[in-house]
Amino acid sequence: MSSPVKPRPVGHHHGDLRNALLRAALALVGERGPHGFTLAEASRRAGVSVAAPYKHFADRETLLAELAIRGYRGQRDRFAAAVSGSADPCEQLASFAAAYVRFAAEEPALFDITFSAGLDKSRFAELSAAGDEVSELLLPIVRRLAPAGDTDTDTDGDAALDLLLRVAASAHGLAVFLRQGLFGIGRGALADTEEKAARTARAIVRARGV
Amino acid sequence: MSSPVKPRPVGHHHGDLRNALLRAALALVGERGPHGFTLAEASRRAGVSVAAPYKHFADRETLLAELAIRGYRGQRDRFAAAVSGSADPCEQLASFAAAYVRFAAEEPALFDITFSAGLDKSRFAELSAAGDEVSELLLPIVRRLAPAGDTDTDTDGDAALDLLLRVAASAHGLAVFLRQGLFGIGRGALADTEEKAARTARAIVRARGV
DNA sequence: TGTACATCAGTGAACGCGCGTTCACTGATGTAC
DNA sequence: TGTACATCAGTGAACGCGCGTTCACTGATGTAC
Numbered sequence: 260m261s262s263p264v265k266p267r268p269v270g271h272h273h274g275d276l277r278n279a280l281l282r283a284a285l286a287l288v289g290e291r292g293p294h295g296f297t298l299a300e301a302s303r304r305a306g307v308s309v310a311a312p313y314k315h316f317a318d319r320e321t322l323l324a325e326l327a328i329r330g331y332r333g334q335r336d337r338f339a340a341a342v343s344g345s346a347d348p349c350e351q352l353a354s355f356a357a358a359y360v361r362f363a364a365e366e367p368a369l370f371d372i373t374f375s376a377g378l379d380k381s382r383f384a385e386l387s388a389a390g391d392e393v394s395e396l397l398l399p400i401v402r403r404l405a406p407a408g409d410t411d412t413d414t415d416g417d418a419a420l421d422l423l424l425r426v427a428a429s430a431h432g433l434a435v436f437l438r439q440g441l442f443g444i445g446r447g448a449l450a451d452t453e454e455k456a457a458r459t460a461r462a463i464v465r466a467r468g469v
Numbered sequence: 470m471s472s473p474v475k476p477r478p479v480g481h482h483h484g485d486l487r488n489a490l491l492r493a494a495l496a497l498v499g500e501r502g503p504h505g506f507t508l509a510e511a512s513r514r515a516g517v518s519v520a521a522p523y524k525h526f527a528d529r530e531t532l533l534a535e536l537a538i539r540g541y542r543g544q545r546d547r548f549a550a551a552v553s554g555s556a557d558p559c560e561q562l563a564s565f566a567a568a569y570v571r572f573a574a575e576e577p578a579l580f581d582i583t584f585s586a587g588l589d590k591s592r593f594a595e596l597s598a599a600g601d602e603v604s605e606l607l608l609p610i611v612r613r614l615a616p617a618g619d620t621d622t623d624t625d626g627d628a629a630l631d632l633l634l635r636v637a638a639s640a641h642g643l644a645v646f647l648r649q650g651l652f653g654i655g656r657g658a659l660a661d662t663e664e665k666a667a668r669t670a671r672a673i674v675r676a677r678g679v
Numbered sequence: 680t681g682t683a684c685a686t687c688a689g690t691g692a693a694c695g696c697g698c699g700t701t702c703a704c705t706g707a708t709g710t711a712c
Numbered sequence: 713t714g715t716a717c718a719t720c721a722g723t724g725a726a727c728g729c730g731c732g733t734t735c736a737c738t739g740a741t742g743t744a745c
Binding site for chain 3: 272297298309310318319
């Protein structure tokens with residue numbers, strides 16, 4: 260996907276088994292979901308024995324966690340690029356919502372791993388940190404719309420976090436429906452759904468406090 | 470859950486194994502998700518041998534399909550009750566969105582089975598029909614807001630279906646986030662989230678055609 | 680009321696499968712001299 | 713430049729496990745007479 264043909268720096272034997280396994284795992288998750296991923300099948304696809312992965316990963320969950328970290332970083336990068344296009348917080352959230360849908364559509368495996376692999380974050384500090392970086396990117400934006408101290412009718416009183424979650428939730432639902440094919444298929448469907456996400460985000464921001 | 474203590478009509482041996490298996494399966498799906506459900510564990514919980522379920526269900530997927538049918542019927546009943554409270558299509562959609570969230574929160578296992586068990590609908594005609602009944606209940610409502618022939622900028626030109634999907638998608642996202650604990654836990658969080666869903670639905674309806 | 684019988688729900692053992700993980704090993708690599 | 717050696721990535725076989733499904737069976741039930 261990202262590498263040109265096949266690097267093959269030839270380290271020891273396989274040379275790049277670690278990355279080959281990560282790539283195979285990503286493809287596998289794309290086909291079968293996070294729970295359908297098995298080390299055995301990933302090994303098979305990378306052309307090595309089932310024991311080989313244990314030279315690079317402590318266990319199945321550790322490999323998955325590695326992918327999840329890449330997932331969060333991909334989200335952070337894409338969302339950062341999306342919100343950099345405007346200074347208006349409402350438009351930034353609209354762009355974020357569209358980028359959320361796009362990420363889910365273009366990197367379904369990474370998206371699913373971050374969202375529903377059920378990884379134990381207390382076991383992987385780096386994963387936890389990567390996830391936090393995504394929130395930290397977005398929170399300042401909603402804070403401008405709902406300054407701290409603004410106790411809404413909401414959950415724990417953090418109106419800003421609540422606003423962010425509502426925007427993210429609507430983008431999430433649209434992304435899931437898009438991936439189920441409910442909005443059609445192909446590039447056009449993706450563009451339509453991005454637009455729907457952006458519009459819904461604006462509507463939520465404008466209705467804030469109502 | 471629904472039966473008072475335990476019916477035990479004592480038919481032949483177990484008496485009510487079919488329902489006992491369905492109940493065990495539902496609990497299991499609630500704990501581990503649709504993919505975590507196994508016939509073996511369900512048998513164990515019902516107190517019978519692993520071969521016993523085959524006297525009542527053709528295979529694992531058939532048992533799951535049976536639950537999925539109950540899931541769709543539960544949705545239909547709840548959504549029908551929700552939309553019966555008003556004659557205004559916008560309010561009907563708001564009530565539907567709230568009911569969607571409530572169903573996901575109160576019947577997480579049934580919700581997950583209908584949404585992500587990956588059942589082959591062409592294999593189970595009754596399942597397919599039960600799903601259709603849910604759409605058929607809701608489509609007339611959105612048709613009043615976006616009469617057929619209204620070609621929006623949307624997907625396949627059906628603006629009514631598109632409106633319904635967008636409302637459902639936002640409710641879906643909120644339901645998923647609620648269940649992940651992102652809106653807090655308990656009755657209060659559910660009530661809050663239902664309200665968010667209703668408000669978002671209204672916002673989407675009002676922004677229609679924009 | 681009593682007996683013979685057909686039915687069929689549930690048993691227990693077995694099958695083949697794919698999984699995660701471990702283990703002693705081997706043989707190519709890079710390095711020290 | 714050549715040789716000896718330590719390293720360590722990958723092997724292949726094995727383990728125990730839980731799964732879905734099949735099979736011949738058994739024994740309680742309901743029914744016909």
